[in-house]
Amino acid sequence: MSILVLADHHDGQLGSATAHVVAAAQQMAKESGGDIDVLVAGENVSAVAETAAQLDGVTRVRVADNAVYAHQLAEPLGDLLAALADDYSHVLASASTTGKNVLPRLAALKDVSQLSDIIGVASADTFQRPIYAGNAIATVQSADRLKVITVRTSAFEAVSESGSAAIETVDTVVDNALSAFVGEELAQSERPELGAAKVVISGGRGMGSGENFKLLDGIADKLGAAIGASRAAVDAGFVPNDMQVGQTGKIVAPELYIAVGISGAIQHLAGMKDSKVIVAINKDEEAPIFQIADYGLVADLFEALPELESKL
């Protein structure tokens, strides 16, 4: 049977997550040799579909382009997926806020379980996923006829873009009298996406204020880094919510993660401990973050950051 991947997209652009989800789908399709289809649902999404068609391993891109799917609200998107799901053995999405919003809805409509945030594929029905903030890894096997799964993108290497899949229109249009889009406040940033950046530098409560986060800017510029934060920094209003790294925020695994003024609570570690190299800058030498850091610098961040910027 075939696999359906729900594409992530925003502002007419395919999200980087989808190439990772397709990679996970390829591992599941290995035994069955089934097709991998990508569903692009939204309004005015033809450019998204064209990019998705270039992803390696994709057989068909199915496009549901209608105003009812604008902003990918869970109610219509869930109904659309439920209408299409019978042709598939697996429906996958990234563990983005869109994927997490809609896939459980699909699973319940189809009376099957959903598996969240998988990090490994053992076979077409057996998967690894983190539980307890990543402090344990569960291997689970699903006997459901339809497997509905969200994928942790940092755990799967993205497929490349040399394909040319067929693009098909999906005519299914559903009603939505339940929910309506009112507005959006999106952070504007020239920097790379947190989930896709090779380098991430994050600030915690130790930064002291939103103003002081500027101390990270120069370093981020020099390293091409994305800027993240701990929950404490977000709760204190220093920075917006979409910068939170952790169990209940974004999960990142860059080449280099620099934690500044962050103590290293398990909920924060859950979001970054799979980074290749971890640097911690903290004035408290007992801070738990040092137990997992490859390079720890015990220093006052207000002195260390300007010096670091000048020496890069």
Add this chain to the structure above:
Amino acid sequence: MKILVAVKRVIDYNVKIRVKPDNSDVDLTNVKMAMNPFCEIAVEEAVRLKERGVASEVVAVTVGPKAAQEQLRTALALGADRAIHINTSAETDEKVESLAVAKLLQKVVEEEQPQLVILGKQAIDTDNNQTGQMLAALTGLPQGTFASEVKVEGDKLQVTREIDGGLQTVALSLPAIVTTDLRLNEPRYAKLPDIMKAKKKPLATQTPAELGVEVASKVTLLKVESPAERQGGIKVGSVDELVEKLKNEAKVIS
């Protein structure tokens, strides 16, 4: 309006968990348990809506073993008016998947007819982030997940949601399902007199069998392992040494 708020008994978020030596599961013997932090936020929101005169009654519900009544008493102490315990110990060795929880809650929704159901966005044990969305699908209701603000406006519910790029606001018809994110509110602590009073508030018990819900799941837990331990590294003495190591040893910057 009547609000139904769902709470879950989980490991206390400060506790470091251990995997059982036979890798069958996580070891929860003698571990401190508590209300899931996102559920505390859900209870707080419901109670605030009542304090503001928007809600008239707050009903707390849990699906879990007998001991989960402790968490219902906590919800009652925080301001819920009455509680419903769906006792699952007998059939399931205390583990019920999100889909089964959602089916049980669906029955409670049918019975209680609340205008609003508030749940935590995820439980910190399974980290599933599913139950609210599943309940919304089963009841055919709209969902406002990962909420950081909830406003009742006439016959609509306006929910601001924490999404990947920032915030999104949606308007939902009522009744509706909401799941809470961290920034929705800061939960209060229960005061001693309220804890005493909570002991006298009504708590009804039901079983999945009485509700006619089959809780068995098609997902099998094959094994549970500890993640690869990260080896701690070294302390560097200066910014210069840090830059040198990153360039020449780790080779992650040039």
